[in-house]
Amino acid sequence: MPEDDYYVPTEWRLQAKHNRQASQGALEPEAAKRLTEQLREHIERGNALYREALALGVAREQARLFLAGFSVYYTGYVTQNLHNLLHFLKLRMADDAQYEIRAYAQALYAEFVKPFAPTICEAWESAQSAS
Structure with missing residues (x-):
């Protein structure tokens, strides 16, 4: 998976009123578009700061602090039956x-x-x- 590949939702969902672990319905389109643009800008800025830190010789595990942690795709290894x-x-x-x-x-x-x-x-x- 490319290092600059991030999850950007195609639909922004609303929080369910009676279940804190669920969502229901969609955010109105204009607000959703604005959030998507802001998220993309946030990701791009974080990537630029990450690359800058690496260029300065900062360790990867610390440079990653600039990345958008909840939208980045992770590679992991799992053992499970x-x-x-x-x-x-x-x-x-x-x-x-x-x-x-x-x-x-x-x-x-x-x-x-x-x-x-x-x-x-x-x-x-x-x-x-x-x-």
Whole structure:
């Protein structure tokens, strides 16, 4: 993944009134456009400061402090058994899961898990649709 690749939402959602962990509805378009522009400017400024710090010889782990931490894509390594991974995916692919984690879980399942264990995934999908 490119180092300058960041998540910028296509839709700004409103906070749900009765559930602090959920969202509902979309922000009105003009305000959403303004927030998107501000986020892009913030990301670009942070990237410029990050590159400047690196050019001065600052250690990467400190230079990263300039980056927009919640929108940057991270590369990570995880060890997990298939049983617990499928449980995680069941929760995170549910209709009531937050959009971003649901999109991540669906991609993880389609791109990695299902090609790795197609027979198990077929049985798992059958069990999910039966319940």
